[in-house]
Amino acid sequence: MAPMDPEKQDYIVVDRDRLVALLEDINTEENLELLKARILEVKRSLLAPREDIHGLFVLPNGKGVRIRRSTVVTELDQALAAFTLERSRYYVRRLIKGLTEVRKGRFNDINLRRWKEYDDIITDSLWIIDRRDTSGAHLAWYWGNFVPQIPHQLLLRYTRQGEWVLDPFAGSGTTLIECRRLGRNGLGVELNAGVVDKARELVAKEPNPYRVVTDLEAGDSRVFDFKALLARHGIQSVQLLLMHPPYHDIIKFSSAANDLCNAPTTEAFLAMFGQVLDNTLSLLDPDRFLAVVIGDKYTGGEWVPLGFYCMQEVLQRGLLLKSIVVKNFNDTTAKRGQQDLWRYRALTGGFFVFKHEYILLFQCRRPRRHARTG
Known part of the structure; x- marks a missing residue:
């Protein structure tokens, strides 16, 4: 050429x-x-x-x-x-x-002196992504993984090169692949050991020009020893938590009872999600960010706002809500080729067909300083 x-x-x-x-x-x-x-x-x-x-x-x-x-x-x-x-x-x-x-932002490598050059970074709360990135190791082989553009944007906005990212729902390793591309160290934990094996292979195939760490482990993020994982890499905390949990039982990722997709009720799902929060939030540096990618579900004639329920779980733990991003998604694997059927169901059932999910951004508050007494 x-x-x-x-x-x-x-x-x-x-x-x-x-x-x-x-x-x-x-x-x-x-x-x-x-x-x-x-x-x-x-x-x-x-x-x-x-x-x-x-x-x-x-x-x-x-x-x-x-x-x-x-x-x-x-x-x-x-x-x-x-x-x-x-x-x-x-x-x-x-x-x-x-x-x-050079005048960098507090949490990223963006040179604010040249901010007009960053038109590849989305700052609106509505994300329209027409086609997922399938370059390199992003093969879209895993049913239910998020589009690579989501971690790509979040890493650029909320981390600097060389910092550490933790993904407790690592799935096919999408976050870790983006960590390699952008020069961030990435740690991930995934419940399904078979998925971990294949994801490790794909992550390893992605070039690593910045020589960063990308470590993917098998385990239950509700009880996994994250402190030991971090200690193994010589760190005590991370600068970004990125979570993409199952949207309850919409997709069956496994038959394991400890998989969030098999929670018997919405309340049980939220309790399990809360356990993951409790096991990871203490690892996040003060003032840094948690991103939760989650969608709602429709069952039994009722819209179940999983996104807002999960948001409330986080807020109850003292984090500050910074933004709610609404992202479009097109046909899922389950609905592909069934557009007319779902349109008919919507017309007869009085609901709307899902075309969006949420990216919820939270900031970890600094611990309050206790006033001196006496």
């Missing part, structure tokens, strides 16, 4: 030092029209590398910095549209800061 024309690429590699020096020199202009004329020259160079008169694309030792052309051009356009010299200079100074300074 022929390389893309550099004038059509949005991400380009430039000599950042030369670009910054040029912008700093431009900002010394005392005349607004002259300043804008020089800004326009820089913009033209970025848009048409072949006509670059400033040497921005002449890289010292073949090295440069990758920037997003459209973002930089937008910043330059703001400077060009300014009505005063000081305002135009302000936009140039802001662009220089974006090119030279």
Whole structure:
């Protein structure tokens, strides 16, 4: 495949030092029209590398910095549209800061100086994901696993590279695969030993460029010795808890009595889910996040709001609700090819066909400091 024309690429590699020096020199202009004329020259160079008169694309030792052309051009356009010299200079100074300074968020690696470049990160509470990621080790072989885009987004928003993620309902290892891709250490526990064996094989096939730990164990997360698992890796806590429990009995993952999918009642399911919370929440660092991916169910002519019930279980344990994300899902394996049947059932039964699930985000409150007495 022929390389893309550099004038059509949005991400380009430039000599950042030369670009910054040029912008700093431009900002010394005392005349607004002259300043804008020089800004326009820089913009033209970025848009048409072949006509670059400033040497921005002449890289010292073949090295440069990758920037997003459209973002930089937008910043330059703001400077060009300014009505005063000081305002135009302000936009140039802001662009220089974006090119030279890093200001990371509290819980992630997002450079807030260049926040406009992160349009791949979803910040809305409605997620429409039309197609699951099936690249690499994501084979979608396990019935009921969540789409890889969910852990991908959560890892980017709520962790930094090198931090630790714990998934007590690890399933086919989707979270751990994303941990490898994004440079996070991932620990997972899955009840079904047969699933663990295959998941380990797939996780191991995913490249590990950041040399992170991805460890998947078989066990019951209600009683599993997580502290021992963490100690084995030299840590005492994790920075993100990510849970995707069964949606009660919608899918039968096993016949085991200790599987949440076999809980005899909704109350029993919630009690078992609560046991997993009690066994893991103490491992989460203060101020860090728990994500619960859960959907509702419809049974006996009644909508059962499992998502809100699970949310209440978490809130009862003192965490702070930060967001409720509604994510679409299309046809499940059980409903595939039965759209007309389910539409008929909905029309006759007075309900709506499930097309969504929840991603519930909670923050671990800091332990309260006791006031001194005496």
